Amino acid sequence: MSGTIDDGGTGVPGDAAARLAALERENAELRARLAAVGGQPVVVAAAPAASREPRHRGRAAAAVVLVVLGALLAPVAVVAAWAERTLTDTDRYVATVGPIASDPAIQGAVAGRLTDVVMEQIDVNAIVGTVVDGLEERGVGPRATEALTQLEGPLTSGVESFVRRAADGVVTSDAFEDAWVQANRVAHQQLVATMRGEGGELLQIGQDGQLTIQLSGMIDLLKQRLVDRGLGIAARIPEVNATFTLMQTSQLVQVQNRYAQVVALGTWLPWISLGLLAAGVLVARHKARTLVVAGLALAAAMVVLAIGLAIGRGIYLDALKDVVLRLDAAEVLFDQVVSFLRVTLRTVGVLGLVVAIVAYLGGSSASARSLRAGAGRGFARLRDYGEGRGVSTGSVGDWLGRYRTVVRVTIIVVAALVLLLAGSPTPGLIIGTALVAGVLIALLELVARPPRPDDGAATGAPDVAQPSR
Numbered sequence: 001m002s003g004t005i006d007d008g009g010t011g012v013p014g015d016a017a018a019r020l021a022a023l024e025r026e027n028a029e030l031r032a033r034l035a036a037v038g039g040q041p042v043v044v045a046a047a048p049a050a051s052r053e054p055r056h057r058g059r060a061a062a063a064v065v066l067v068v069l070g071a072l073l074a075p076v077a078v079v080a081a082w083a084e085r086t087l088t089d090t091d092r093y094v095a096t097v098g099p100i101a102s103d104p105a106i107q108g109a110v111a112g113r114l115t116d117v118v119m120e121q122i123d124v125n126a127i128v129g130t131v132v133d134g135l136e137e138r139g140v141g142p143r144a145t146e147a148l149t150q151l152e153g154p155l156t157s158g159v160e161s162f163v164r165r166a167a168d169g170v171v172t173s174d175a176f177e178d179a180w181v182q183a184n185r186v187a188h189q190q191l192v193a194t195m196r197g198e199g200g201e202l203l204q205i206g207q208d209g210q211l212t213i214q215l216s217g218m219i220d221l222l223k224q225r226l227v228d229r230g231l232g233i234a235a236r237i238p239e240v241n242a243t244f245t246l247m248q249t250s251q252l253v254q255v256q257n258r259y260a261q262v263v264a265l266g267t268w269l270p271w272i273s274l275g276l277l278a279a280g281v282l283v284a285r286h287k288a289r290t291l292v293v294a295g296l297a298l299a300a301a302m303v304v305l306a307i308g309l310a311i312g313r314g315i316y317l318d319a320l321k322d323v324v325l326r327l328d329a330a331e332v333l334f335d336q337v338v339s340f341l342r343v344t345l346r347t348v349g350v351l352g353l354v355v356a357i358v359a360y361l362g363g364s365s366a367s368a369r370s371l372r373a374g375a376g377r378g379f380a381r382l383r384d385y386g387e388g389r390g391v392s393t394g395s396v397g398d399w400l401g402r403y404r405t406v407v408r409v410t411i412i413v414v415a416a417l418v419l420l421l422a423g424s425p426t427p428g429l430i431i432g433t434a435l436v437a438g439v440l441i442a443l444l445e446l447v448a449r450p451p452r453p454d455d456g457a458a459t460g461a462p463d464v465a466q467p468s469r
Contacts, residue, residue, distance in 0.1 A: 059285050066280030067290065070273050071297035075305035077269040078348060082341040084266020090188045092340065094181060100336050101171075101180035109329035110244055111167040114215065114222050117242040118163050122233060159231075166225045170218065179217050187214075215242045288363035295356030302349035309338065309345075343426060350427040351419070354434045379445045397449035404448045411440050 085092050100106045170176055219242060226234035277294045284290035313334055320330050361368055386392065393400070400407060415437040419425055 056285055059283055063280045063284035063290055066276050066283060067294050067297055070276030070280060070294070071301045073269065073273040073276065074298055074301040074348065075308070075345075076265075077273040078302070078305060078344050079341065080262065080265040080269045082266075082338075082344055084263050086337075086340070087192065088263065090185060093188045094185050096337060096340060097184050098181045100333065101177045103332050103336075105326065105328045105332045107168075107171040107176075109326040110215075110218070111164065111171045112326070113242070113244050114167040114170070114218060115160065115164045117215070117219060117240055118167075118222060118226070118234070118237060119160055121237040121240065122159060122163075162229075162231065163222075163226065166229060166231075167222055170222050170225055175221060176218065179221065183214070183217055215244050216240070286364075288359050289365070291359035292356045292363065295352040295354070295359060298352030299349045299356070300352075302345045302352065305345050306342075306349075309341070313338075346427045347425050347430060350430050351425075354430055358434070375442075376445070379442075382446060383449065393447045393449060397447050400444060400448035401450050404444065407444055407448075408441055411437050411444070 086096060087093075216239065219237075219240060223234050223237055277298065281287055281290045281294055316334060317327065317331055320327060361371065415433050418433050419430060422429055
């Protein structure tokens with residue numbers, strides 16, 4: 001084959017020769033340009049890359065600062081929200097202190113307090129003295145009156161035992177639990193008034209931080225029980241101002257002095273903490289990775305709060321060793337009062353872990369992509385296996401395949417709304433919601449049929465088969 005083509009009698013190079021000549025010309029031009037700049041190559045893309053680097057570093061630094069601030073504020077926000085809810089929500093307060101009435105340690109402490117109050121009003125020595133005086137007026141011999149006087153101690157002990165048994169019967173009765181719950185429900189309004197500095201009749205805070213509740217209603221129950229059992233002198237017991245200490249800590253005085261600030265912090269601080277975490281994710285360049293870090297940071301903050309709560313519990317009980325007679329009752333009171341705080345920190349911690357797991361599974365890391373690809377292949381095999389045996393999702397599967405992303409986003413949004421609108425979310429609710437959403441998304445991936453090649457041909461689209469996800 002000839003390497004040239006005759007065009008009007010002149011030799012014209014073939015395709016290969018023409019390309020070689022063009023390459024030589026371009027090479028010569030490049031050498032000339034290189035020589036003009038002193039032998040240094042010209043890199044055109046270096047300037048834009050250098051200009052983008054500081055901006056990326058600034059976004060990364062801003063994301064780190066926002067996430068750290070949000071995580072640091074999270075424990076304070078949880079405590080503030082718990083304090084605000086306990087102070088202002090009557091139902092929450094009753095749910096906190098109501099179960100205390102059925103605890104044996106608290107029942108024993110209250111029975112002991114009721115017994116002490118009643119015995120202060122029943123002067124057995126004075127009663128015996130009156131009887132002795134009456135016997136002497138009637139001419140009874142001194143040996144009898146002396147013997148009666150010697151019975152003052154046993155009589156006092158017997159009356160005290162009698163009163164204590166009656167008090168134990170009162171605190172273990174349904175009437176006591178009802179009276180306790182009702183008294184605390186009514187007293188919550190007095191608690192709010194006390195926190196506002198307006199004073200209260202049922203609940204009071206002392207200068208040393210003692211939160212006390214009036215026992216007048218319980219004493220009336222005990223008086224009636226004693227009269228019914230034959231101790232008629234109990235009817236003469238006047239109305240007394242007796243209290244039972246629910247909690248004793250100097251922090252209550254500080255909360256009382258800063259009631260408005262506590263309410264404001266409890267209302268807004270949780271949203272500020274979540275807003276900082278969300279802002280850190282939005283500012284970050286790698287959002288999925290930052291969301292994983294934010295979720296783990298939130299869970300770690302709740303672990304720190306739990307550790308701090310355990311340390312505070314120990315310090316509180318150590319401070320009461322020489323102050324209260326029943327340390328076990330103080331322990332029960334503390335645990336019950338902070339029960340909702342523990343539920344809240346567990347809920348937030350589980351939420352952080354769930355967010356981190358979901359963000360990881362939806363992220364762009366090699367392991368996450370590998371997991372999704374493996375799951376997609378597994379769903380495809382199951383779907384092909386079923387269709388090979390005549391089991392097909394038909395038009396429903398085709399529709400889900402076309403709108404798979406919309407349906408997936410809808411499931412996630414509904415799950416998020418369930419958690420946001422829940423009045424009192426719990427770890428169980430979060431885990432259950434996440435599992436239900438995960439199962440629904442898995443069913444979607446299994447049932448949804450990827451677009452088939454003939455679907456593209458029918459609509460005039462390119463005949464490209466899309467892999468199943």
